[in-house]
Amino acid sequence: MKAFSTLLDRLVLTPGRNAKRQLLADYFRATPDPDRGYALAAIAGTLDVLHVKPKLLRELVMERIDAELFRYSYDYVGDLAETIALIWDHDGVPEEAAFDAGLRLGAVVEALNGAGKLQVRPLVRSLLNRLDASGRYAFIKLATGGLRMGISAKLAMQALADLGTQDAGEIEALWHGLAPPYESLFAWIEGRAGPPEMSAPVIFHPVMLANPVEPGDLETLTPSLYAAEWKWDGIRIQITRRKETVRLFSRSGEDISGSFPDLIDAIPFEGTIDGELLVGSRNEQGRLSARPFSDLQQRLNRKSVSGKVIEEFPVFVRAYDLLFQGEQDVRPMPFEARRARLAELISAAGNAPFDLSPLVDFASFEALDRLRLSPPDPVIEGVMLKRRDSVYQAGRMKGPWFKWKRDPHVIDAVLIYAQRGHGKRSSYYSDFTFGVWAQGPECDQLVPVGKAYFGFTDEELLLLDRFVRNNTVDRFGPVRVLKATKSEGFVVEVAFEGLNRSNRHKSGVAMRFPRISRLRQDKKPEDADRLDQLKAML
Amino acid sequence: MKPDALLYPAPAGLYCPAGDFYVDPVEPVARALITHGHSDHARAGHGAVLASRETLDIMRIRMGEDFCAEAQVAIPGEPVSIRGVTVSFHPAGHVLGSCQIRIEHKGCQIVVSGDYKRGIDPTAAPFEPVACDVFITEATFGLPVFRHPDPLLETAKLLSSLRQFDQRTHFVGAYALGKAQRVISLLRRGGYDEPIYLHGAMTRLCDYYQAEGIDLGPLRAVADEPAADFCGRVVIGPPSAFGGTWMRRFADPLPAFASGWMMVRQRARQRGVELPLVISDHCDWQELTETIRELSPAEVWVTHGREEALVRWCGLNGIAARPLHLIGYEDEGDA
Numbered sequence: 001m002k003a004f005s006t007l008l009d010r011l012v013l014t015p016g017r018n019a020k021r022q023l024l025a026d027y028f029r030a031t032p033d034p035d036r037g038y039a040l041a042a043i044a045g046t047l048d049v050l051h052v053k054p055k056l057l058r059e060l061v062m063e064r065i066d067a068e069l070f071r072y073s074y075d076y077v078g079d080l081a082e083t084i085a086l087i088w089d090h091d092g093v094p095e096e097a098a099f100d101a102g103l104r105l106g107a108v109v110e111a112l113n114g115a116g117k118l119q120v121r122p123l124v125r126s127l128l129n130r131l132d133a134s135g136r137y138a139f140i141k142l143a144t145g146g147l148r149m150g151i152s153a154k155l156a157m158q159a160l161a162d163l164g165t166q167d168a169g170e171i172e173a174l175w176h177g178l179a180p181p182y183e184s185l186f187a188w189i190e191g192r193a194g195p196p197e198m199s200a201p202v203i204f205h206p207v208m209l210a211n212p213v214e215p216g217d218l219e220t221l222t223p224s225l226y227a228a229e230w231k232w233d234g235i236r237i238q239i240t241r242r243k244e245t246v247r248l249f250s251r252s253g254e255d256i257s258g259s260f261p262d263l264i265d266a267i268p269f270e271g272t273i274d275g276e277l278l279v280g281s282r283n284e285q286g287r288l289s290a291r292p293f294s295d296l297q298q299r300l301n302r303k304s305v306s307g308k309v310i311e312e313f314p315v316f317v318r319a320y321d322l323l324f325q326g327e328q329d330v331r332p333m334p335f336e337a338r339r340a341r342l343a344e345l346i347s348a349a350g351n352a353p354f355d356l357s358p359l360v361d362f363a364s365f366e367a368l369d370r371l372r373l374s375p376p377d378p379v380i381e382g383v384m385l386k387r388r389d390s391v392y393q394a395g396r397m398k399g400p401w402f403k404w405k406r407d408p409h410v411i412d413a414v415l416i417y418a419q420r421g422h423g424k425r426s427s428y429y430s431d432f433t434f435g436v437w438a439q440g441p442e443c444d445q446l447v448p449v450g451k452a453y454f455g456f457t458d459e460e461l462l463l464l465d466r467f468v469r470n471n472t473v474d475r476f477g478p479v480r481v482l483k484a485t486k487s488e489g490f491v492v493e494v495a496f497e498g499l500n501r502s503n504r505h506k507s508g509v510a511m512r513f514p515r516i517s518r519l520r521q522d523k524k525p526e527d528a529d530r531l532d533q534l535k536a537m538l
Numbered sequence: 539m540k541p542d543a544l545l546y547p548a549p550a551g552l553y554c555p556a557g558d559f560y561v562d563p564v565e566p567v568a569r570a571l572i573t574h575g576h577s578d579h580a581r582a583g584h585g586a587v588l589a590s591r592e593t594l595d596i597m598r599i600r601m602g603e604d605f606c607a608e609a610q611v612a613i614p615g616e617p618v619s620i621r622g623v624t625v626s627f628h629p630a631g632h633v634l635g636s637c638q639i640r641i642e643h644k645g646c647q648i649v650v651s652g653d654y655k656r657g658i659d660p661t662a663a664p665f666e667p668v669a670c671d672v673f674i675t676e677a678t679f680g681l682p683v684f685r686h687p688d689p690l691l692e693t694a695k696l697l698s699s700l701r702q703f704d705q706r707t708h709f710v711g712a713y714a715l716g717k718a719q720r721v722i723s724l725l726r727r728g729g730y731d732e733p734i735y736l737h738g739a740m741t742r743l744c745d746y747y748q749a750e751g752i753d754l755g756p757l758r759a760v761a762d763e764p765a766a767d768f769c770g771r772v773v774i775g776p777p778s779a780f781g782g783t784w785m786r787r788f789a790d791p792l793p794a795f796a797s798g799w800m801m802v803r804q805r806a807r808q809r810g811v812e813l814p815l816v817i818s819d820h821c822d823w824q825e826l827t828e829t830i831r832e833l834s835p836a837e838v839w840v841t842h843g844r845e846e847a848l849v850r851w852c853g854l855n856g857i858a859a860r861p862l863h864l865i866g867y868e869d870e871g872d873a
Binding site: 082 | 802
């Protein structure tokens with residue numbers, strides 16, 4: 001546990017990517033199984049441990065210290081886990097505590113997961129007694145699910161690759177099919193064994209990503225070398241069938257098969273497809289027609305799904321690419337060859353909920369731009385450009401694939417609430433709730449339609465922060481209520497990618513990916529947009 | 539005599555009317571008793587100054603020969619009479635020359651601890667417990683979350699980082715008086731015998747420590763090595779050099795900071811510290827409470843720091859205590 005907590009202490013304070021990678025690689029090198037595998041899982045977010053509630057931790061610490069002394073300390077430190085970790089042995093090390101320098105991360109994880117309901121309290125107390133302050137902090141973060149390290153899976157895989165001669169992409173592909181503590185993965189990377197046996201017969205293959213088209217990019221490209229296809233507004237997925245096993249993954253590798261039994265049961269071919277998951281069904285001509293993203297939302301993030309929801313919101317896959325045909329890896333083939341095979345597969349699938357994302361003919365990028373701005377289907381959010389000879393490779397390389405999105409929607413809104421940010425921004429008011437005008441019972445009122453905490457520059461943040469400090473009319477805990485009347489207030493232009501219906505928001509709409517694109521100090525709040533205009537975009 | 543007639547907080551600092559002197563005054567006064575050389579306690583411009591020989595030397599180094607009109611050396615343990623008030627100086631273990639000051643008059647004894655610590659430190663004479671009616675304690679780290687680890691383990695972290703990141707300059711922020719020399723001495727005890735590079739603000743005091751017989755090993759001034767790249771070297775400078783232009787001469791510097799505040803992660807993050815070294819020249823919570831238990835004074839007065847928590851602890855343990863609310867002590871030596 002000491003090695004793990006030392007690693008966390010360093011990672012938290014190390015901004016440089018290379019230094020983080022070295023810290024990780026050195027840790028993996030020096031730490032035995034299964035500890036390093038559990039650490040990898042904890043850092044990459046794949047570790048399931050018994051969840052300890054903050055309430056239990058508070059009760060345990062209150063057994064040992066005066067409430068007022070605890071409050072002074074918590075006020076000063078600001079973080080519950082850190083306060084408890086530091087204050088635990090304020091009165092010296094108690095007699096029943098046996099500090100245990102040899103207590104290992106693996107033992108902690110296994111003890112937590114083996115504990116029965118009544119054993120949790122004494123177990124947590126005893127672990128806190130046996131760890132030092134840094135170990136207690138790591139343990140509390142682990143057990144309360146608060147271990148947010150800001151380490152991407154990709155960085156962790158690169159650190160693993162530094163242990164041997166395997167490629168980070170291949171390590172990631174296998175990693176997705178394995179479970180902690182990954183002993184066979186380490187053995188393979190270190191050259192002590194062959195590739196690990198998959199615990200699941202179907203694994204996620206890291207997806208190929210596109211770069212946005214930046215100004216000047218298109219001038220350097222030859223149109224005839226690229227194929228164009230529509231970019232559909234659903235969620236990017238990967239679906240694999242191997243014999244009778246079917247898995248549906250999100251583009252980050254999360255297994256979402258459980259939410260879509262209708263799709264899982266309906267895939268008629270073996271192989272792996274990259275495509276867009278959409279809500280929709282076949283029309284009278286027998287063609288699949290997509291419905292807006294807000295309909296797809298009804299199907300996302302559900303643990304179980306009822307027959308009624310499936311009937312109301314049926315899903316299908318609009319296929320973009322083929323990774324495996326049966327058992328054959330076709331990723332090294334050029335895009336056009338893969339696509340020809342994909343087209344055959346889809347046409348043989350008959351009435352199954354799969355179709356092929358059509359290519360868009362274009363003679364020049366000017367012509368494509370016109371198509372992009374007036375697409376034939378409202379569920380299109382732009383076009384993709386794919387080099388006809390591009391192989392399918394994981395990650396986001398510049399050159400083979402581009403995404404050229406429709407311009408974002410913008411509205412003018414009024415700032416209503418503000419909160420302090422986190423980390424570097426903890427002394428700035430940088431999280432904003434904004435609203436638009438709607439007819440109230442007596443007069444117009446502002447209804448909140450979204451929150452945004454980026455999009456502005458550092459100079460603009462100073463300005464916003466100053467506005468908040470000088471124009472607070474009320475406070476609720478950390479939230480400041482801002483002055484916002486027809487004549488006084490702060491207007492911002494908000495850009496967003498799309499709009500969903502929402503039952504949670506009073507306004508009935510929720511924005512996707514909202515950000516503050518411009519400060520509109522030239523406008524008065526009364527010039528801001530109205531809810532009806534927003535609803536018309538649904 | 540009642541203690542608060544013998545000594546009380548006045549605008550210029552703690553004042554003893556019977557002896558007509560101040561302890562660590564924050565404004566120029568006719569007669570001052572100085573506990574130690576940190577700039578928030580030792581200021582220029584007083585008339586007569588009574589302090590340990592080392593503290594007077596340090597004041598001279600930092601403020602010039604004419605830092606006061608008349609300097610008098612206090613020999614630790616030897617009582618001196620000032621207008622009938624008996625005062626004596628006793629080591630406080632904070633930095634070189636630091637002392638507590640015992641003040642006795644008409645059967646009432648008060649000890650002003652100044653800043654102090656109880657941990658082992660070869661660069662300062664160890665704290666000597668002095669019995670008294672009133673003990674005036676600092677509370678810089680007066681919260682139960684502060685528990686300073688073994689400082690040798692902290693410098694071991696620095697040594698291990700030097701091995702792991704052998705191409706990066708390890709820049710250690712440390713206060714020029716006391717902390718810098720303590721960090722160097724700890725590194726030497728940890729077996730590090732390479733030259734250590736100093737910011738200009740550090741050199742005179744390090745020379746003084748060496749002249750006082752405290753071995754700091756080979757030291758070099760950064761300014762004397764214009765061509766060096768300092769890769770894999772230890773450079774010690776004042777915390778104010780963090781992120782300044784002076785730092786730009788180092789390749790990929792790894793910022794470390796030696797301070798008791800480094801106990802709290804958010805503090806380290808706010809300052810951009812990558813390697814926090816929890817090394818303090820003050821008492822942690824346990825040392826504060828153990829010292830109060832050991833001395834068992836009739837009353838405890840708490841000065842600068844987190845007074846409320848220590849006063850609360852005294853209350854819970856049946857010891858009369860109150861905060862003094864002194865102002866003007868803001869951490870040069872903070873930490």
